[in-house]
Amino acid sequence: MKRWLALVLIVMVTMTTCGCWSRRELDTLGVVMGMGIDRAKEDGKISLTIQILKPAEAKKGTTGEGVWTITSSGYTVFDAFRNATMQSERELFLSHNKVIVIGEELARAGIAPLVDFLDRAHEPRRLSYFVIAKGEAKDIILAEHEQESIPAKAIENMIKLYGDTSMAASVNLHEFLKMLASKTTDPIASRIELIGAEGMEREEDSQKRLRLTGAAAFLSDKLVGWLNRSETRGFNWIVGKVKSGIIVVKSPIDESQYVSIEIIRASSKIIPEIQDGKVSVTVKINQEGNFKEQMSNVNLTQPELFSSLERRQAEVIRNEIDAVLQKAQKEWGADIFGFGEAVRREFPKVWKGLEERWHDEFQNVEVRVQVDAKLRRTGVISTPAKSR
Amino acid sequence: MFNLLKRLVSKKNSTKEKGELLGSDIQRNLDRIKEIFINANDIVIRAFRVGSYRKIKASIVFIDGLVDTGALNEHIIKPLVSDIRLTQPNLWLTNKQIFRLAKEQVLSVGNLQEVESLEDVVSRILSGNIVLFLDGIPTAFTSSLQGWEARGIEEPETEAVVRGPREGFTETLRTNTAQLRRKIKSPNLKFEIIKVGRETQTDVCVTYIKGIANDKVVEEVRRRIKSIDTDSILESGYIEQFIEDGPFSIFPTVGNSEKPDVVGGKLLEGRVGIITDGTPFVLTVPFLFIEAFQVSEDYYSRPYYSTLVRWFRFIAFFFSIFSPSIYVALTTFHQEMIPTPLLVTMAASKEGTPFPALVEAIVMGVIFEILREAGVRLPRPVGQAVSIVGAMVIGEAAVSAGLIGAPMVIVIAITAISSFVVPVISDAGAVMRLFLVIMSGFLGQFGLMLGVTGILTHMVSLRSFGAPYLSPVAPTTISDLKDLFIRAPWWAMTTRPRVIGWKDPIRQGFRLMPEPPDDDEND
Numbered sequence: 001m002k003r004w005l006a007l008v009l010i011v012m013v014t015m016t017t018c019g020c021w022s023r024r025e026l027d028t029l030g031v032v033m034g035m036g037i038d039r040a041k042e043d044g045k046i047s048l049t050i051q052i053l054k055p056a057e058a059k060k061g062t063t064g065e066g067v068w069t070i071t072s073s074g075y076t077v078f079d080a081f082r083n084a085t086m087q088s089e090r091e092l093f094l095s096h097n098k099v100i101v102i103g104e105e106l107a108r109a110g111i112a113p114l115v116d117f118l119d120r121a122h123e124p125r126r127l128s129y130f131v132i133a134k135g136e137a138k139d140i141i142l143a144e145h146e147q148e149s150i151p152a153k154a155i156e157n158m159i160k161l162y163g164d165t166s167m168a169a170s171v172n173l174h175e176f177l178k179m180l181a182s183k184t185t186d187p188i189a190s191r192i193e194l195i196g197a198e199g200m201e202r203e204e205d206s207q208k209r210l211r212l213t214g215a216a217a218f219l220s221d222k223l224v225g226w227l228n229r230s231e232t233r234g235f236n237w238i239v240g241k242v243k244s245g246i247i248v249v250k251s252p253i254d255e256s257q258y259v260s261i262e263i264i265r266a267s268s269k270i271i272p273e274i275q276d277g278k279v280s281v282t283v284k285i286n287q288e289g290n291f292k293e294q295m296s297n298v299n300l301t302q303p304e305l306f307s308s309l310e311r312r313q314a315e316v317i318r319n320e321i322d323a324v325l326q327k328a329q330k331e332w333g334a335d336i337f338g339f340g341e342a343v344r345r346e347f348p349k350v351w352k353g354l355e356e357r358w359h360d361e362f363q364n365v366e367v368r369v370q371v372d373a374k375l376r377r378t379g380v381i382s383t384p385a386k387s388r
Numbered sequence: 389m390f391n392l393l394k395r396l397v398s399k400k401n402s403t404k405e406k407g408e409l410l411g412s413d414i415q416r417n418l419d420r421i422k423e424i425f426i427n428a429n430d431i432v433i434r435a436f437r438v439g440s441y442r443k444i445k446a447s448i449v450f451i452d453g454l455v456d457t458g459a460l461n462e463h464i465i466k467p468l469v470s471d472i473r474l475t476q477p478n479l480w481l482t483n484k485q486i487f488r489l490a491k492e493q494v495l496s497v498g499n500l501q502e503v504e505s506l507e508d509v510v511s512r513i514l515s516g517n518i519v520l521f522l523d524g525i526p527t528a529f530t531s532s533l534q535g536w537e538a539r540g541i542e543e544p545e546t547e548a549v550v551r552g553p554r555e556g557f558t559e560t561l562r563t564n565t566a567q568l569r570r571k572i573k574s575p576n577l578k579f580e581i582i583k584v585g586r587e588t589q590t591d592v593c594v595t596y597i598k599g600i601a602n603d604k605v606v607e608e609v610r611r612r613i614k615s616i617d618t619d620s621i622l623e624s625g626y627i628e629q630f631i632e633d634g635p636f637s638i639f640p641t642v643g644n645s646e647k648p649d650v651v652g653g654k655l656l657e658g659r660v661g662i663i664t665d666g667t668p669f670v671l672t673v674p675f676l677f678i679e680a681f682q683v684s685e686d687y688y689s690r691p692y693y694s695t696l697v698r699w700f701r702f703i704a705f706f707f708s709i710f711s712p713s714i715y716v717a718l719t720t721f722h723q724e725m726i727p728t729p730l731l732v733t734m735a736a737s738k739e740g741t742p743f744p745a746l747v748e749a750i751v752m753g754v755i756f757e758i759l760r761e762a763g764v765r766l767p768r769p770v771g772q773a774v775s776i777v778g779a780m781v782i783g784e785a786a787v788s789a790g791l792i793g794a795p796m797v798i799v800i801a802i803t804a805i806s807s808f809v810v811p812v813i814s815d816a817g818a819v820m821r822l823f824l825v826i827m828s829g830f831l832g833q834f835g836l837m838l839g840v841t842g843i844l845t846h847m848v849s850l851r852s853f854g855a856p857y858l859s860p861v862a863p864t865t866i867s868d869l870k871d872l873f874i875r876a877p878w879w880a881m882t883t884r885p886r887v888i889g890w891k892d893p894i895r896q897g898f899r900l901m902p903e904p905p906d907d908d909e910n911d
Contacts, residue, residue: 014838015831023720023832025745026738031723031731055735066732095724096731125724153728 030090033067034152036137037114038103040073047073048080049141051152052088058149066149069142077117094123098156100130100173101137107223112180119177126174129159131190132216132223139194143210158212159190163243166236167229169215180221184340184358187218191226219334227324234324237317238283238337240268247289249312252305257296261289261313272343274350280366281339288374289313301382306375314373321369333363408506414445414523421449424510438468441480445523454516456535464518467494483524497531514589544646551688556646557668561591564663568595571652582613590621591665600658600892605853609660609673624664624671634850638816641852643675650684658889674855674888677847678872680812686875694875704809707802708817712749713824713836715799719745721832737793746829748792752800755782757818855887
């Protein structure tokens with residue numbers, strides 16, 4: 001009898017103390033695939049644009065028809081989000097959200113108030129990509145994609161492919177929140193634009209399309225400026241997020257022609273030093289490339305030419321890094337590279353005094369860049385087809 | 389209430405008259421038998437006289453149809469009626485002398501016993517023995533000349549093998565013990581008969597290998613069988629339910645097999661077999677959960693494939709128990725756990741279907757069980773028709789009519805196919821499946837885990853004749869891992885399962901791995 005009582009108690013306790021959940025059938029869910037947050041026309045309100053999955057159409061895969069879009073406004077993100085349900089016959093479900101797009105205007109005003117809901121609520125997935133739109137987020141969410149029936153998925157895939165050039169930032173909500181929470185590191189996010197292709201014959205081909213164009217840099221939680229594509233790769237070099245990409249250098253024999261080198265391996269090390277109370281940082285880049293293309297008609301596969309190519313390669317990398325350092329460090333004073341974190345890890349005792357005034361200090365930190373660029377293979381041919 | 393009933397039953401037992409002895413007067417004995425077998429028209433009492441000068445009354449009693457009449461005529465009646473006169477033509481024999489003569493020189497049967505009590509006589513007759521009465525002798529001869537129509541030894545349909553012996557047990561106890569004896573030619577192989585069932589008087593045979601089987605388990609089996617007080621034992625399933633450890637458990641704690649090699653193998657591991665007359669299903673105890681995954685062919689095939697197949701069985705078991713409940717939990721509670729492309733497909737097929745996933749799962753599960761049952765019970769040609777109709781209706785029509793989502797049909801199909809892979813616990817599986825699908829339908833993964841925890845707790849506490857049900861996993865026995873997730877090669881299976889064969893744990897010699905002779909010897 002006692003045992004049965006205990007059993008009943010155990011079952012009751014486990015059933016009543018396990019947090020909240022609810023039973024929802026799949027066909028009662030409006031699966032949110034992407035969301036954009038903008039400043040609303042009305043004062044003090046924000047406007048939310050949501051891309052909602054239409055499963056049956058998405059399965060058929062007809063272009064651009066896999067989703068429908070609604071916008072709503074509210075004083076807070078959650079408010080706007082709940083207001084959106086008045087247009088949707090289904091309960092909005094955030095866990096499969098692929099991208100969060102923030103409008104430029106709102107981003108400049110400060111992003112911390114917007115992400116609190118995404119951080120606090122249990123549904124939003126921290127793997128959603130965090131993207132800043134140059135312009136309005138609404139336009140990004142409304143833009144169609146020719147191949148992918150779910151445009152948000154297309155954005156996600158584009159960001160996932162960033163490694164092919166390493167010229168875009170790939171930041172998901174989790175990484176962004178981590179950077180935001182850090183006392184010294186300033187956040188960075190992907191940058192997306194709608195850009196029309198020019199000179200296309202058919203009208204529909206020249207319509208504006210989504211394009212990743214680098215990164216958006218923040219100071220604290222406010223957008224301070226944009227990094228272009230090569231600056232973004234400079235950033236990726238420093239933080240070690242370069243996966244692959246093409247380095248274009250001038251041919252050592254024929255300066256008017258180009259050679260492309262494919263990055264096959266890259267890594268970086270940030271080594272902070274403190275001398276006489278002055279902080280300096282050494283960024284060591286190790287890179288390996290494959291000789292993949294040359295436009296000049298000469299045989300470049302000779303050891304001395306290879307080392308010349310390696311030098312040129314390193315030069316390109318250094319230039320990219322210098323460009324981003326110039327902008328972020330000197331212009332904005334935004335520690336998007338996490339140098340402060342590196343110093344903290346290396347010199348925890350000194351850091352205590354340094355932490356408060358890091359942002360003043362940061363602009364004066366001397367950054368030494370050491371690039372070790374290697375060239376490995378030549379591809380399947382050594383001399384070009386036309387060698388006269 | 390129960391105690392009262394118990395007392396009543398035991399009282400009835402003790403009052404049962406016991407040990408009425410036979411008398412010297414043949415007529416009296418026969419009258420008693422006629423009295424007992426009144427209105428039983430299959431009883432035959434054949435009266436004749438024995439002897440040359442002085443004829444003594446004799447009678448043979450047997451049940452028509454249970455006795456090999458050819459042998460009876462040839463070896464009992466003919467010798468007594470005529471041969472005895474040829475061998476001893478001129479003697480004036482007394483009853484006692486005839487009795488001795490018959491026993492020692494006349495009756496040409498191998499199996500001849502003497503019985504003195506009326507009860508024994510009756511039970512012998514009922515078992516298909518013949519009983520011979522001689523006038524003036526208070527003892528009767530009995531000989532087992534059983535000969536009735538019986539099924540031959542066939543390959544059991546339930547345990548078909550690709551490699552391995554194809555013989556199966558039959559309904560006749562003697563044939564079954566003989567099959568076992570042919571496998572294990574050792575005097576240590578014991579067969580003990582216990583009669584169970586007040587009306588059926590079924591022979592139940594406890595078999596074990598002395599020295600390997602744990603004596604306490606044997607004694608416990610005897611005790612449990614002897615304490616059965618029922619009117620009938622028609623199948624070993626009756627005994628199973630009277631002696632099992634977890635009467636309310638959904639898990640079987642008594643194993644069964646139709647194949648002598650399987651039972652033989654289990655006996656050699658130290659288990660005890662229970663053969664029941666009238667059924668080819670032989671019980672084995674103790675029964676561990678893992679035995680459901682060990683198939684005789686595992687031990688006949690080479691170890692790699694056996695291991696692989698065993699893993700498939702584990703996976704199939706997992707599928708058959710969990711796939712509907714996981715599907716229901718994911719689609720109704722944890723949509724965030726489904727990869728997005730899969731979610732799109734699943735949501736698309738859910739679009740417009742009228743029932744919740746839980747209802748879909750239960751309805752499909754029930755339909756499947758009905759179809760299976762129909763397929764089993766119907767005559768084979770009709771059964772096929774049923775499965776075709778079922779496949780068409782469920783697979784095609786339900787989906788295209790939009791009643792059921794296509795993924796659910798796939799899930800149920802996987803479940804159904806998987807559940808046939810581990811037939812031993814497929815009935816327990818069906819119960820668990822339903823239980824878990826309801827749990828996860830109401831509480832999601834949380835409910836599923838709750839259910840699994842409940843089932844596991846129950847399984848861990850379950851015992852079969854003293855052996856922990858989940859051993860050798862819990863409690864873990866390192867040496868038994870050789871036959872758990874892998875099936876080690878035979879030369880490595882040195883010891884018997886610890887919880888069962890600990891009395892004599894060493895099965896074979898060590899270092900039996902075959903290898904070529906040393907090079908030195910070749911030179």
